[in-house]
Amino acid sequence: MSSQPAGHPAAGSAPETGGAGMTMTQKILARKAGLPHVTAGQLVEVDLDLVLGNDVTTPPAIEVFRATGKTRVFDPAKVVLVPDHFTPNKDIKSAEQCRKMRLFAQEQDLSNYHEAGEPEMGVEHVILPDNGLVMPGDAIIGADSHTCTYGALGAFATGVGSTDMACGMATGRCWLKIPGAIRVRLSGAPRGFVTGKDVVLDLIGRIGVDGALYRSLEYTGPGVAALTMEERLTIANMAIEAGAKNGIFPVDDRTLAYLREVAPERLARGEGWIVEPDADASYDETLDIDLSRVPLTVAFPHLPSNTRPVDLAGAVPVDQVVIGSCTNGRMEDMRLAARILSGRRVSKSVRCIVIPGSQRVYARCLEEGLLSIFVAAGALVSAPTCGPCLGGHMGILADGERCVSTTNRNFVGRMGHTGSEVYLAGVPVAAASAVAGRIAAPEEIGIEAPADLRAEWLGTAGPERA
């Protein structure tokens, strides 16, 4: 992997600006546009490293692709199609959509198309990084708004629609406006059961659902080192809920350790490009977040920005709890859920649905005995799917029902009836709420907050944590 010359200061120490330097996002886009320099507001066309679509957005993209007159995608290794929203096929129409996508993948010899049940399969934003398809410095578009997840690995990644996806498949390029950026300077480390989900909910609560509209959220500062890769994926995932074009983290030792695990060959071949912001990069504004002061946070209906500390949630009875999704369906999430549910029972009044985000995560849950814990606690374990997050299937809400969910949106009718309510939270609050039958912190069901959750994680799982 190539990187910039040494001598760049630590990101958090960059001065307040107006300088001519570029942000991380701007440097990636300049490189991909073949330009020495870009500025916010400039329109460019960039070369793409990956083009992604799912079973909702790909079928219309295939129609548009045909209309372009092209017969082959620009690179069959760089177009990734993932059936995950209405899969396993929920009805005949969904099955037809998935078949259309499958036939297109076969016709185009796409190497990154997999069927449900294969180890590479699951929710798109869980599997792409884990399958080693994302490298630092990449430019990625996906016809799914949570494509911004991959910024956790120091890539530029943004959500687009089916037409952009189609033209991306046809040409390997995309027009983009160079975004300005909000710098989010992190310090300290999260405490107790606070995770990356609380960090991003708290941030959205501060700046609003359009607080970063058209702009990048660039994370810097010493607090980055306190966050696990999975927490960074969660935080980058919800950049779109602040209206941002992308969220991006700098690459550090933890990123490299993760890449050694998921993409050792690509790393050995020198693929990827590590980017740091210029010392005189221009930011629209800077936000400082002391991670040690972020509380366990819940976003009340019907906006992700409608946040409160869980201590101020009041008595909110719940009917359903969903633990999973591209936001919180990874191993740390599953382990945290098991830690809360182990030896306890889901409340009689609650349906608790646990959804490992991919077949790999599912298999690992099986190996680690987590599935037994979920089942013994009275939770239901689903096949990997986006399902209930978007009100697709596998847990639709009735009028008046309330759900605490580790997903990313709580809009009116998002998970079912327009009279239902979704409360967004991290895994510890969701799991504790399943046991309590109302919105609750783990402490409220008698679970003591860990002295240092990250120290425990760092000691337990994966080579990057050795």
Next chain:
Amino acid sequence: MGRVFKYGDHVDTDVIIPARYLNTSDPAELARHCMEDLDTSFAGRVRPGDILVAGINFGSGSSREHAPMAIKASGIRCVIAASFARIFYRNAINTGLAILESPEAAAEIADGDDVDVDFETGLISDRTTGRTYRSTPFPPFIRRIIEADGLVGYLRSGGMAGTRVAGSEPEVTP
């Protein structure tokens, strides 16, 4: 001239076209459910040429292109909003749904007003109140996409074929 359907801030793609209808991408079918979770009467009342006016962050949320497709297929001629969520903004341009950004028009135009829009000048005229509003013009590059009848037409006419720089001028709108 079109009659105005007026809505508030943060109208998201989940209410524009709920996910339960995303198992199809047939525009006519999508139009039947357009705005359903915000206004169940919309699909029954909207007529070709009508205008949708809303507040900030219109089209926030999902990347589903079904949202502008549904609005366009419902007969809406133009969406005027104080601001648009960025993916919706792209999708509208790419699929040929006319959109105009004007915080003043979005604030003052009322539900049921008769409104005229001139896409050449970006001028919005409220015939009911007699007031006019200037919208933010599209950057030249985006006008070229619209003139080519969307991104596919732009691409077919040679756009994105070799020139890397789409437009060197800094632009003011999203």
